Every structure is written in structure tokens, then in C-alpha cells.
Amino acid sequence: MLFRKIEYAIEGSASKQRVLDSTPLNVMKFFKKSSKHVIFFFLSFVIANTFLAYIIGSEQLITIITDPIGSHIGGLTAITIFSFVFYAVFARFREQACVVVCPYGRYMSSLVDEDTIAVTYDFKRGEPRGKFTKADKIQQKGGEVQQAPRGDxxxxxxxxxxxxxxxxxxxxxxxxxxxxxxxMDACDTIMTKIDKPIGLIRYSSFNAIKDGIRHKMKPRIIAYAVVLMVLITTVSYLFAIRPELEILILRQPGTMFQKIEIDKYANFYVFQGVNKTYNDLPIEVRLLHPQQGTITPLGSFSPILHQSAKEMRFILTLPMDQLSKSQTKVKFALLSNGKTIKEIETSFIGPENP
Ligand code: SF4
Ligand code: SF4
Structure with missing residues (x-):
């Protein structure tokens, strides 16, 4: 609608646009057409950036924009392609995209029935239709003329x-x-000109116009409302319980145990964390079970930056007397700012007969 309003503002009503399209190219036509397409492309570019920010995150997008072009050729190509796709939709395909491409309209049509409120023509008031005649003009001025009854x-x-x-x-x-x-707007303008009430085309339903009953509460409407409420409640609940920090600790795939000194064994672990908050979160890993053992980070457990993911590695060393057969259950506690966020159980691989 925004693009259509811009078009109306620059080129005038639909009939004026048709006249402009059919006139040969002149300065005014060139100015109107080019300014319209420059605005369309600028808005498409803004929309493409917003869309990309939704996919890759606003910070990543700002990095792409502020870094030298050469370091983000992929990102620049994606923005350019998105911009041209949006421009093509808004400048050329328009409602054809709604009618031909978008599945939403098809899906919505399955929910529509004769009580659905939509843009509707009041056939009871409008029919039988007929051209505006001299007799109508005379009647409009208060004169009396005999003519066959007719709709608006x-x-x-x-x-x-x-x-x-x-x-x-x-x-x-x-x-x-x-x-x-x-x-609706076009018809209201005509109705005003011929001194008839506006609203010959208006928001209403087929049955409301046929029977004159404005609104009927049907089981179908109640069912839709219930389904909608269930969906809103479920989504709100999922948002409310969404963990702010997602943590995973896994034994490094493909690795076995290492014998360290004469009576100690070590396993290699990978720590993956996703920080969904807007603050950097320091991380500490503690061993809860078995009681004796040493955690050695490879590097250090540096904070997970806000809105980002991080992978770190560490080695767990257990004395032989803490092992049970080839697999020993181990339990870690993840702490941030001294607060336990999560406890994670995994396994420690050791020799068959420790
Ligand atoms: S019928 Fe009226 S409301 Fe529907 S697309 Fe055409 S102009 Fe728009
Ligand atoms: S604009 Fe109104 S009066 Fe004109 S044809 Fe459409 S419904 Fe009839």
C-alpha cells in the first residue's frame, strides 16, 4: 500500500497514470517516472537491509556495512539481490505476487465463508444497476421525472x-x-458526486447484506478464536521459559582416554554455549561428580559475548580410583557470576579394568 500511495502522490490517480503511460516521453514524464523508481529502489534497499538484519542479526549487518566492501563481497551480493527482488515485486509484480506467489491468500481463502467480513458490494442497494442519465440529473436538482426504479x-x-x-x-x-x-474509495467518490450515501462498497459480509443482520457469532468463529488463543498462549509460554543461555558439553567425538602419570586418566571435552541475553556472561565449569578430578581449560573459559555463540575445550582428569569400568558418569555445573545455570551429565571413558 505504501508503494501505491507513493505512486498516487507522484503520478496521480489510476486514470491519470494510464494517461501518463500513453503520452510520449517528455521532461515531466521522465521526472515523474525516474523519481518514482528511485524512491521505490531506495525503499527496497531499506527493506532488504531490514530483512537481512532479521536473518543475520543487526550487529553483523552493521559490520558488513562499515567494513571495507572487499571483505564482505558475499554480504554485499546478498543485499543487492534482495534489493532487486523487492524492487521487482513492488515496482512490477505488485498484487500479482499476492495472487500468484504468496501462499497466505490461498490459505486464508479456506477460512472464508459467507459471513466473513471483507470488502463487499451491496448488491441489494446497488442493483439493478444503470447509467447515470439526464433524468437522474433532473431528480438530483429536485425535479420530478418518471423512470424505472433503479439501484444506486x-x-x-x-x-x-x-x-x-x-x-x-x-x-x-x-x-x-x-x-x-x-x-471503496473510488465508489464513495462517485456516490458523493451523485448525492447518494457512501458505502455502496464497504466492509461487510454476503449474509449481512442479504439478510440485513450485521454480525452472527457462529461456532466457526468461536473455534478460530480458541485456536488463536491457544497459539498465542503457547508462543508466550515458550518465550517466557526460553533459556537465556544454552549450554552443551560433549566428549570430543572420535577421541579416547589418555593415561596420565601412573594412576590418572584424561578425557577431552567440547563446551558449546549460546548467549541470548544482551550482556556478556562469564562462564565457569565445575566438576560435581565424581568428587575428585581436575578441569583444565585449553586457553581459558572466557566470557560468552552477548547475542553470540562460543565453543571452548577442556580436559577432565580423573584419578583411577574414581573410575567405574570403561564408562564413568560425570556431572558438571555451569556457573555464571557465581550462580549455577545448569548441571550437565555426560560420560568419561576409561580402561575396561581400571
Ligand atoms: S476488489 Fe477492491 S479491495 Fe479487492 S483488490 Fe480490487 S480494489 Fe482492492
Ligand atoms: S464505482 Fe460504485 S457506482 Fe461505479 S460501478 Fe462501481 S459500484 Fe457501481
């Missing part, structure tokens, strides 16, 4: 002319309708 629709086709998907809403609710309300 003067068959001017303005609602069809402005429709971006090219449908005639007077034929009923259709799949192609994107509820842009352009036909």
Missing part, C-alpha cells in the same frame, strides 16, 4: 478501473481481492 450503482466502472488485481467486486468476494479498499 451507476455502472461507471470506477471500482473496476482502480482495482490493482483487475476484478469486478460487484461479482462477489473473489480470491484475487487483496482488500486494498481502492474500490
Amino acid at each position: 450503482c451507476i455502472d461507471c466502472h470506477q471500482c473496476v478501473n482502480v482495482c490493482p488485481t483487475g476484478i469486478d467486486i460487484r461479482n462477489g468476494i473473489q480470491l484475487e481481492c487483496v482488500n486494498c479498499t481502492a474500490c
Whole structure:
């Protein structure tokens, strides 16, 4: 809608746009067309950046923008492709993308019935339609003229002319309708000009117009509301219990135990952490079980930066008398700022007969 409003602001109404399209190229036409497309591309570029920030994170995007171009050729290519795709959709395909590509419209059509409120033509008031005649003009001025009874629709086709998907809403609710309300505005303008009440095309439902009953609460509406509430509650609950820090400790795949000195064995572990908070979190790993053992970080347990993931490695050394057969259960506690965040159980591989 934003793009259409910009187009209306620069080139005028749909009929004026058609006139402009059919005129030969001149300074004014060049100025209007080029300024429209420059604005369209600029907005597409902004939308592409926003979309990319949603996928890769705003900080990563700022890094791509502020670093030299040569270091992020991939990112620059992605932004350029996204910008051109959005530009093509907004400048060319428009509502065709809604009608042909987008699955949302198809899915929504399965929820629609004759009580659904949508942009609807009031056929009871509008029919039988007929052209606006001299007799109508005389009646408009208060004169008395005999003519066959007629509805309010003067068959001017303005609602069809402005429709971006090219449908005639007077034929009923259709799949192609994107509820842009352009036909409502066009018809209201006509009704005002001919001194009739506005709202010949308005938000209503087929049954509301047919029976004159404005709204009926049906089991279907209640069922949709219940499903919606369940979904909102589930998503809210999942957000509420979402762990701020996700931690995983695994024995390094493909490694076995190492014998250290005469009575000690060591295993190699990988620590993976995802910090979803906006603060850097210091991390400490402690051994809870068995009671004797030593943790040796390879490097150090440096803080996990906000909104980022980190992988660290450490070695756990256990004395022989703490081992039970070839697999010993070990339990770690993960602490941040002195607070236990999580306890993780995993295994320690040792010799068959320690
Ligand atoms: S704009 Fe209104 S009056 Fe004109 S054809 Fe459409 S419904 Fe009828
Ligand atoms: S609301 Fe009216 S103008 Fe817009 S798509 Fe539907 S029928 Fe066409």
C-alpha cells in the first residue's frame, strides 16, 4: 500500500497514470517516472537491509556495512539481490505476487465463508444497476421525472478501473481481492458526486447484506478464536521459559582416554554455549561428580559475548580410583557470576579394568 500511495502522490490517480503511460516521453514524464523508481529502489534497499538484519542479526549487518566492501563481497551480493527482488515485486509484480506467489491468500481463502467480513458490494442497494442519465440529473436538482426504479450503482466502472488485481467486486468476494479498499474509495467518490450515501462498497459480509443482520457469532468463529488463543498462549509460554543461555558439553567425538602419570586418566571435552541475553556472561565449569578430578581449560573459559555463540575445550582428569569400568558418569555445573545455570551429565571413558 505504501508503494501505491507513493505512486498516487507522484503520478496521480489510476486514470491519470494510464494517461501518463500513453503520452510520449517528455521532461515531466521522465521526472515523474525516474523519481518514482528511485524512491521505490531506495525503499527496497531499506527493506532488504531490514530483512537481512532479521536473518543475520543487526550487529553483523552493521559490520558488513562499515567494513571495507572487499571483505564482505558475499554480504554485499546478498543485499543487492534482495534489493532487486523487492524492487521487482513492488515496482512490477505488485498484487500479482499476492495472487500468484504468496501462499497466505490461498490459505486464508479456506477460512472464508459467507459471513466473513471483507470488502463487499451491496448488491441489494446497488442493483439493478444503470447509467447515470439526464433524468437522474433532473431528480438530483429536485425535479420530478418518471423512470424505472433503479439501484444506486451507476455502472461507471470506477471500482473496476482502480482495482490493482483487475476484478469486478460487484461479482462477489473473489480470491484475487487483496482488500486494498481502492474500490471503496473510488465508489464513495462517485456516490458523493451523485448525492447518494457512501458505502455502496464497504466492509461487510454476503449474509449481512442479504439478510440485513450485521454480525452472527457462529461456532466457526468461536473455534478460530480458541485456536488463536491457544497459539498465542503457547508462543508466550515458550518465550517466557526460553533459556537465556544454552549450554552443551560433549566428549570430543572420535577421541579416547589418555593415561596420565601412573594412576590418572584424561578425557577431552567440547563446551558449546549460546548467549541470548544482551550482556556478556562469564562462564565457569565445575566438576560435581565424581568428587575428585581436575578441569583444565585449553586457553581459558572466557566470557560468552552477548547475542553470540562460543565453543571452548577442556580436559577432565580423573584419578583411577574414581573410575567405574570403561564408562564413568560425570556431572558438571555451569556457573555464571557465581550462580549455577545448569548441571550437565555426560560420560568419561576409561580402561575396561581400571
Ligand atoms: S464505482 Fe460504485 S457506482 Fe461505479 S460501478 Fe462501481 S459500484 Fe457501481
Ligand atoms: S479491495 Fe477492491 S480494489 Fe482492492 S483488490 Fe479487492 S476488489 Fe480490487
